[in-house]
Amino acid sequence: MEFNIYDFTSFTKWIDESLNAAMSPFWVMITEMAIIGVAILAFYALVGLFLVYAERKVCAFMQNRVGPNRVGPFGIFQTIADLLKLLMKELVYIKNADKLLFNIAPFIVITASFLAIAAIPFARGLHAIDFNIGIFYVVAVSSLGVIGILLAGWSSNSKYSLIGAMRSGAQIVSYELSVGLSLITMVVLAGSMQLSTIVEAQANGWFIFTGHVPAVIAFVIFLIASTAETNRGPFDLAEAESELTAGFHTEYSGIRFAFFFLAEYMNMFIVASIAATVFWGGWMPFHVPGWEGFNTVMDYIPPFIWYIGKTAVIIFILMLFKWTFPRLRIDQLLTLEWKYLLPINLFNVVLMAFIVLMGWHW
Amino acid sequence: MRGLINYFSGMFNGIISLLKGMGVTGKYFFTSPVTIVTQQYPENRKTLEMFDAFKGEVTMPHDENNEHKCTACSICQINCPNGSIEIVSRDVVNDEGKKRKELDKHLYNIGMCSFCGLCIKTCPSNALAWGQEFEHSMFTRDKFVKTLNNEGSKLMQKKGVE
Amino acid sequence: MEAILGNQVMFILFSAMIVMFSILTVTSRRILRAATFLLFVLLSTAGLYFMLNYQFLAAVQITLYAGGIVVLIIFSILLTSHIDHKFDRVPAQKLIMGVIAAGSGIALSLTTLLTYNFVPANQEPISVDMNTIGKSLLNYGDHGFVLPFEVISVLLLAAIVAAVVIAKRKKI
Amino acid sequence: MAEIIQDIQEQEYIINMGPQHPSTHGVLRLVLSLRGETVLSVQPHCGYIHRGIEKMCERLTYQQIIHLTDRLDYLSAHINNHAVCMAVETALGIEIPERVKYIRTIMDELARIASHQLWWCSFGMDLGALTAFFYGLRDREPILDIFEESTGGRLIQSYYTPGGLMKDIHPDFQKRVKDYIIYFRKKIGEYDQLLSGNVIMNQRTQGIGKLTKEEAISFGVTGPSGRGSGFECDVRKHRPYGMYGKVEFKEILRSEGDAFARYMVRMDEMRESLNIIEQLIDNIPAGDFTVKMKPVIKLPEGEYYQRVEAARGEFGVFISSKGEKYPYRIKLRSPNFSNLSALHTMANGQKIADLVAIGASLDYVIPDIDR
Structure with missing residues (x-):
């Protein structure tokens, strides 16, 4: 076995073969499931903790202040301390709440974000399941999260929560269209x-460069719509602090609140990963056709680093959105979707199809 | 046609205004380590200097002989709007046989003080002054009551008089 | 042999979930709980499709039924119902009728399943890729779906027009 | 099922916004009745932090009253004190030194800028732009430092006293203020980029919470909120006090009467305040910082009223004296109380999010409402 940081295929194959040699196919399947599950779970927790810290530090710098700096050097253990605090907190039960749904809701939200991770390619060969309908699967699975939010809002028996859930429902159902359509634009370009x-198709230039104007428009629309779908500012109406105190998770405490919190950050990560994969070439290094020397230098950087770097940049853009803009009102939110994003998007798909038919893409 | 023009011009103006805002926050993100004005409070305790006029607490300055200027006239007590000053005095008879008040305890309850400064302003003998101490939190309320005059302190004798 | 065992375990798991949550859906007296159980039924069905490598169908099942229809159902429940609201108990007469109807349905499907002569598939499980699906959707020849596809789009258009008409009628 | 739907359609959805709520800026309780997200009526319930300041004043001497008027609208503490001091001074017929008038006017305007900055912070925060909050607080800090250096207090200064000031200004005062004017002129441009021109903010505030001039007058909505509706109510302009008669400044007026107009009035007022300070800061005459006053002031019998332009509107002090060292009765006309009374008219028929924007544009300070 050789461990190659540029290509994980042989590594994963080696694991599979050595497991197969040791036990029967049924148990191999179970073991592999367990390994992947544990790996993704660990990754999930790590990324979640890191993103919470990163957001605090980034927003602090944008706001011209220091940010967390008490727990550990530069406050890096702040989120761990917070997690411990949330774990130890009392789970408050609400009178007259629907207890079953109240308890299920955080799990639905977190499971939906968890499922989507499975389809994301982290590096060459580092990919849990390579569906041939990968994008469709991610869109489908991430649409489940809204059910958790709706259930949470309704079952808490609180008026603020209910309004938050209603808003969230209207928001996510309508913005799913734009997310889907902007991804379809890119599917048209990729043909898969x-x-x-x-x-792989982006080896000689990322889609955002090779797809001309429609790809750029699709990227912008995807960023806006996915910010809305992850319930992040300026589209955080579902948890609008100044209006609804905390929206759908007003009544949640302790670790169940942490679930919502973590799921929000993971959704952001997933959205950024999809954007990086579809528009910026995923783990593919930056290549300029013809510049051989430059391309080899770029190839030296491991794919995983490329992937993380691109995702981080997109996450930074999302944070910049959140910490700059005021929140939209619910009718403005829907106006933006139905009057601006959707018509432009439909036109964009046609434009992209035309470009692909004429063979103008590189 | 005009509607269409409005649609697109509105959209582009909106996007430009959003980009301007992002420019401001983006600028601060990259310049922040230099431009932050936040003070790191517990760390900078040694170098932290309050302004001379800062109203931290009411104090009674003593000189090196452990002498203060308070004549126990109770004007500060009368002037305090919150009743946070209480003067405990004793009558003493001096050498000439005159009865005179002498300060026993100048009790100052910082929990009730609203830092208006009337006691200091009205004191006829300038016995009180603002102190710079501002870390006043205590676990129990009775610790808020401070005795301003030191143990065994005496009235400062005015030079040239008597 | 053991690969088949693994498949059987998964199949039994999914079908048990389907049966259990279906029963819970119809017996629950709280409307939102019923909708949630319905969601689990639909998700387990999607799981069955994934097991059979029908990934496209599974994803459609999740988007349309779980992500779309259940969301709409829950949304309308939020708008119309209160948390204290419970269904009335079903009258015995209706209950008996329902049990008879369900029982006859089970009997029908069971007899069909037990009498049908299943031939074990010996080819590799095929995974239908997107190109095939896309081509057959727009194919007007044999096994083409262009007519149903277009008819459904007309139906959807009618639904959208109706929704607009209803929404425009009055303002609060 | 149809009955249930019917039932729900007829119900009004009652929500208690407050007493503890992020956007009420204190302990104000608003009882909203909603239909969907549309606000049908707003009923403010005040009194959660009522302290009986007017009653307390009846047992305090005129010097002691100052420390209570500080705590009404704590963001314009200087200005409130100015009203009380002037009421006492006119009652006694004292002419105060020019120096005191200059310093008082500069301090008032600095307090107004600081207050408007905090309003800008909370306005941004209520609209969801949290970053605005920190920029505003950061730029308010130098003003508080200036206050602290001269008066000893940052928020509650108790700096004015009947007859003058508690103490003289710090020697660095003028230099610091001039530096600050240069600094803040730069920063206010950033405010415009970040929030004033922002398309989301414009759409959320334009046409929201309309208040006509007539309604503003009938509710007694004064200050920037009234001037946003075109109500010429700037006491500084129409009944000049302090040095306001001798400096040039515009009374900012806007005719739209919506939340955006109130926003822009405040933004322009900050610039105008800088102009006022700039005209005064170099010309502070030398002289005493206070008139020699008797330790116990007894106002002659009679009734006295003095009004000033506080940061949120017209602040008035009514003193009824029986010739004793305590006032017989004090009535404080606080701007926020009247401004709040117009909330129902503004918010009727708007969305919840608009109510938050309207509340932010009114800029209420709860201790001033409850007194």
Whole structure:
């Protein structure tokens, strides 16, 4: 076995073969499931904790202040301390709340974000499941999260929560269209929904460069719509602090609140990963056709670093959105979607199809 | 047609205004380590200097002989709007046989003080002054009551008089 | 043999979930709980499709039924119902009728399943890729779906027009 | 099922916004009845932090009253004190030194800028732009430092006293203020980029919470909120006090009467305040900082009223004296109380999010409402 940081295929194959040699196929399947599950769970927790810290530090710098700096050097253990605090907190039960749904809701939200991670390619060969409908799967699975939010809002038996849930429902159902359509634009360009194929197709130039104007428009629309779908500012109407105190999770405490919190950050991560994969080439290094020397230098940087770097940049853009803009009102939110994003998006799909038909893409 | 023009011009103006805002926050993100004005409070305790006029607490300055200027006239007590000053005095008879008040305890309850400064302003003998101490939190309320005059302190004798 | 065992375990798991949550859906007296159980039924069905490698169908099942229809159902429940609201107990007469109807349905499907002569598939499980699906959707020849596809789009258009008409009628 | 729907359609959805709520800026309780997200009526319930300041004043001497008027609208503490001091001074017929008038006017305007900055912070925060909050607080800090250096207090200064000032200004005062004017002129441009021109903010405030001039007058909505509706109510202009008669400044007026107009009035007022300070800061005459006053002031019998332009509107002090060292009765006309009374008219038929924007544009300070 050779461990190659540029290509994980042989590594994963080696694991599979050595497991197969040791036990029967049924148990191999179970073990592999367990390994992948544990790996993704660990990754999930790590990324969640890091993102919470990163957001605090980034927003602090944008706001011209220091940010967390008490727990550990530069406050890096702040989120861990917070997590411990949330774990130890009392779970408050609400009178007359629907207890079953109240308890289920955080799990639905977190499971929906968890499922989507499975389809994301992190590096060459580091990919849990390579569906041939990869993008469709991610869109489908991430649409489940809203159910958790709706249930949470209704079952808490609180008026603020209910209004928050209503807003969230209207918001996510309408913005899903734009997310889907902007991804479809890119599917038209790529000719495939399989995420690995999409990444491979960008070896000689990322789609945002090769797709001309429609790709750029699709990217912008995807960023806006996915910010809305993850319930982040300026689209955080569902938890609008100054209006609804905390929206749908007003009544949640302790670790169940932490679930909502973590899921929000993971959704942001997933959205950024999808954007990086579909528009910026995923783990594919930056190549300029013709510049051989430059391309080899770029190839030295491991794919995983490329992937993380691109995702981080997109997450930074999302944070910049959140910490700059005022919140929209619910009718403005819907106006933006139905009057601006959706018509432009539909036109964009047609434009992209035309470009692909004429063979103008590189 | 005009509607269409309005649609697009509105959209582009909106996007430009949003980009301007992002420019401001983005600028501060990259210049922040230099421009932050936040003070790191417990760390900078040694170098922290309050302004001379800062109203931290009411104090009674004593000189090196442990002498203060308070004549126990109770004007500060009368002037305090919150009743946070209480003067405990004793009558003493001096050498000439005159009865005179002498300060026993100048009790100052910082929990009730609203830092208006009337006691200091009205004191006829300038016995009180603002102190710079501002870390006043205590676990129990009775610790808020401070005795301003030191143990065994005496009235400062005015030079040239008597 | 053991690969089949693994499949059987998964199949039994999913079908048990489907049966259990279906029963819970119809017996629950709280309307939102019923909708939530329905969600789990639909998700387990999607799981069955994934097991059979029908990934496209599974994803459609999740988007349309779980992500779309259940969300709409829950949304309308939020708008119309209160948390204290419970269904009335079903009258015995209706209950008996329902049990008879369900029982006959089970009997029908069971007899069909037990009498049908299943042939074990010996080819590799095929995974239908997107190109095939797309081509057959717009194919007007044999096994083409262009007519149903277009008819459904007309139906959707009618639904949208109706929704607009209803929404425009009065303002609060 | 149809009955349930019917039932729900007829119900009004009652929500208690407050007493503890992020956007009420204190312990104000608003009882909203909603239909969907549309506000049908707003009923403010005040009194959660009523302290009986007017009653307390009846047992305090005129010097002691100052420390209570500080705590009404704590963001314009200087200005409130100015009203009380002037009421006492006119009652006694004292002419105060020019120096005191200059310093008082500069301090008032600095307090107004600081107050408007905090309003800008909370306005941004209520609209969801949290970053605005920190920029505003950061730029308010130098003003508080200036206050602290001269008066000893940052928020509650108790600096004015009948007859003059508690103490003289710090020697660095003028230099610091001039530096600050240069600094803040730069920063206010950033405010405009970040929030004033922002398309989301414009859409959320334009046409929201309309108040006509007639309604503003009938509710007694004064200050920037009234001037946003075109109500010429700037006491500084129409009944000049302090040095306001001798400096040039515009009375900012806007005719739209919506939340955005109130926003822009405040933004322009900050610039105008800088102009006023700039005209005065170099010309502070030398002289005493206070008139020699008797330790116990007894106002002659009679009734006295003095009004000033506080940061949120017209602040008035009515003193009824029986010739004793305590006032017989004090009535404080606080701007926020009247401004709040117009909330129902503004918010009727708007969305919840608009109510928050309207509340932010009214800029109420709860201790001033409850007194």
